[in-house]
Amino acid sequence: MKIKVNRNILWATLFTDFLVKTGVKHACISPGSRSTPLTFAIASEKKIKSFPVVDERTSGFLALGIAKATNSPVVIVTTSGTATAELYPAIIEAYQSRVPLIICTADRPAYLRNTGSNQTINQNNIYKNHIRLFAELPLPFPDKINLKILLTSAYEAIITSILLNKGPVHLNFQFEKPFEPDSITDTVDESLLEFADSFSESLLSGKTLTIVNRKSEIKVRSIDLITIGAGLFNKRFIQLLSKLSAKLNIPIFADANSGLRFSRKEIPNLISNYEALVRRKDLKKFFLPGTVIHFGRNLTSQNLEDFIVQTKAKRIVVNEHGDRFDSTKKAKIIKSQPESFIEELINKKLEKSSSDILNYLRDFNNKVESVKDKIFENSLNEVNVILQLLELIPEDSNLFIGNSLPVRDLDFYAPIHNKKINVFQNRGTSGIDGIISTAIGVALASGKLTYLVIGDLSFYYDLNALLLAKQFAIPIKIILINNNGGRIFNYLPISKQKEIFQKYFVTPISIDFKKISESFGLSYELIKSLNEYKKLIVNSNKSNSCLILEVRTDSLFTKSLKEKFWNATKKILK
Numbered sequence: 295m296k297i298k299v300n301r302n303i304l305w306a307t308l309f310t311d312f313l314v315k316t317g318v319k320h321a322c323i324s325p326g327s328r329s330t331p332l333t334f335a336i337a338s339e340k341k342i343k344s345f346p347v348v349d350e351r352t353s354g355f356l357a358l359g360i361a362k363a364t365n366s367p368v369v370i371v372t373t374s375g376t377a378t379a380e381l382y383p384a385i386i387e388a389y390q391s392r393v394p395l396i397i398c399t400a401d402r403p404a405y406l407r408n409t410g411s412n413q414t415i416n417q418n419n420i421y422k423n424h425i426r427l428f429a430e431l432p433l434p435f436p437d438k439i440n441l442k443i444l445l446t447s448a449y450e451a452i453i454t455s456i457l458l459n460k461g462p463v464h465l466n467f468q469f470e471k472p473f474e475p476d477s478i479t480d481t482v483d484e485s486l487l488e489f490a491d492s493f494s495e496s497l498l499s500g501k502t503l504t505i506v507n508r509k510s511e512i513k514v515r516s517i518d519l520i521t522i523g524a525g526l527f528n529k530r531f532i533q534l535l536s537k538l539s540a541k542l543n544i545p546i547f548a549d550a551n552s553g554l555r556f557s558r559k560e561i562p563n564l565i566s567n568y569e570a571l572v573r574r575k576d577l578k579k580f581f582l583p584g585t586v587i588h589f590g591r592n593l594t595s596q597n598l599e600d601f602i603v604q605t606k607a608k609r610i611v612v613n614e615h616g617d618r619f620d621s622t623k624k625a626k627i628i629k630s631q632p633e634s635f636i637e638e639l640i641n642k643k644l645e646k647s648s649s650d651i652l653n654y655l656r657d658f659n660n661k662v663e664s665v666k667d668k669i670f671e672n673s674l675n676e677v678n679v680i681l682q683l684l685e686l687i688p689e690d691s692n693l694f695i696g697n698s699l700p701v702r703d704l705d706f707y708a709p710i711h712n713k714k715i716n717v718f719q720n721r722g723t724s725g726i727d728g729i730i731s732t733a734i735g736v737a738l739a740s741g742k743l744t745y746l747v748i749g750d751l752s753f754y755y756d757l758n759a760l761l762l763a764k765q766f767a768i769p770i771k772i773i774l775i776n777n778n779g780g781r782i783f784n785y786l787p788i789s790k791q792k793e794i795f796q797k798y799f800v801t802p803i804s805i806d807f808k809k810i811s812e813s814f815g816l817s818y819e820l821i822k823s824l825n826e827y828k829k830l831i832v833n834s835n836k837s838n839s840c841l842i843l844e845v846r847t848d849s850l851f852t853k854s855l856k857e858k859f860w861n862a863t864k865k866i867l868k
């Protein structure tokens with residue numbers, strides 16, 4: 295039987311059917327004319343939840359957050375021109391942190407490039423330094439050869455994004471007018487649709503969907519330390535890690551951004567206060583690791599990185615993509631699923647470390663904890679905002695931690711907790727852009743109570759995202775630490791150059807966050823005391839809407855508390 299079609303809509307619909315077959319569930323779509331076929335096809339598909347987002351920069355980060363929370367690919371649709379470039383920051387972050395995104399940009403036909411045609415730029419591999427795959431699709435044409443090109447490109451893109459080289463992939467779709475479903479361009483035989491369906495099935499039944507783990511053949515006699523940076527760690531990883539570390543008395547230094555500090559019951563040898571340890575010049579007298587195994591991304595703590603280098607320890611970095619998460623460039627990089635790597639170690643005959651070292655580290659850890667309580671506990675300082683939050687939020691909450699001081703404060707000061715907290719952050723490139731959008735994506739896709747801790751400049755940077763909180767009724771709780779500017783720079787030597795420093799580094803913005811929140815129709819509270827803060831956090835899960843809590847802090851006061859704290863830790867176990 296013959297059917298009348300618009301070839302662009304047919305093209306986009308078959309592409310969408312393929313997305314559904316691969317299990318894609320979310321799409322972020324920004325408005326535009328050239329992208330009409332993609333928007334129409336994807337937004338009409340009930341198995342994909344589509345979110346309309348006006349601003350593409352926000353859309354990119356929202357998709358990033360959804361993909362982070364679900365660990366599955368999210369589609370992004372944009373029109374042509376600068377709209378495509380607006381996605382770049384989110385694509386870079388996704389590339390660096392290996393988050394799967396399927397970027398679908400609409401374009402004019404290639405023959406209109408370099409002709410001054412409206413909204414036409416060179417979109418060919420526009421993200422080339424930060425994309426795991428790019429494919430330029432031909433102009434839609436309803437025949438078997440062209441449909442094979444479309445579906446094979448879609449297959450390659452998705453399998454790359456989720457498995458072969460995890461991260462963002464880019465498909466550039468050329469479209470010629472007309473775009474609308476009722477503008478008929480062709481009459482095709484229905485068997486063409488059956489062909490597309492069976493061709494898709496044959497692609498997906500391929501055997502390429504598994505990665506075989508090769509034996510790492512690692513030669514070590516003992517393991518003295520395991521370090522863990524940010525990453526996605528499953529239950530099995532935690533169980534195996536605990537088994538290995540308990541069997542061989544290995545201490546584990548877990549970055550707070552790994553989330554592992556918040557699963558104490560499961561990991562007995564966790565040490566959280568290693569920042570205080572590695573700041574001690576005499577540490578090597580007590581603890582000189584010979585072999586260090588590292589999982590996850592680079593550590594937040596530069597001092598720990600430096601300590602490992604100074605000890606001249608043999609460093610082994612393990613991750614499933616063989617990524618070089620090692621600033622020294624001296625580590626052995628092993629491309630392996632962390633779980634199978636640990637299993638291999640468990641089955642090896644390795645020397646057990648002395649329990650004296652572990653006991654020493656544990657004792658130190660506990661003593662630091664009580665010093666910390668005394669120094670930070672009683673005031674509304676930047677560290678305590680985070681410590682109290684960890685204490686008071688319910689089990690299985692999400693914590694999205696902003697870059698700059700919050701991410702470091704979490705890592706340096708977060709103690710071990712029994713309660714499970716899911717930690718998220720944008721550490722791929724540590725941008726201060728797109729943080730609210732990403733956190734909203736996490737809240738939206740996970741359906742879990744989500745707290746975001748963010749500095750005032752980062753908050754200002756992503757004001758557009760506040761519209762999403764309202765538009766999609768996201769009950770995210772945003773703790774805005776307003777120290778009026780980028781106060782991380784207080785810790786740099788340039789801070790002595792007073793005039794230049796204040797104007798060009800701190801860049802105080804002195805804006806009224808109450809008015810801003812209200813103009814987006816969001817609830818806002820200015821926190822006036824520590825007690826009020828604690829109360830609002832405890833009650834925060836009672837409301838089903840977005841809440842912005844502004845905490846005004848004096849960053850220099852917090853800095854003085856930190857100095858007091860580090861000095862006090864130096865006196866422990868002299």
Ligand SMILES: Cc1ncc(C[n+]2csc(CCOP(=O)(O)OP(=O)(O)O)c2C)c(N)n1
Pocket residue numbers: 697698699700724725726727748749750751752753777779780781782783
């Ligand atoms: C997109 C981007 N621009 C600039 C920077 C450099 N930068 C790092 S931290 C920071 C200041 C952030 O200020 P704020 O969010 O208020 O946090 P605070 O330093 O006060 O903790 C800046 C500008 C960056 N990381 N990302």
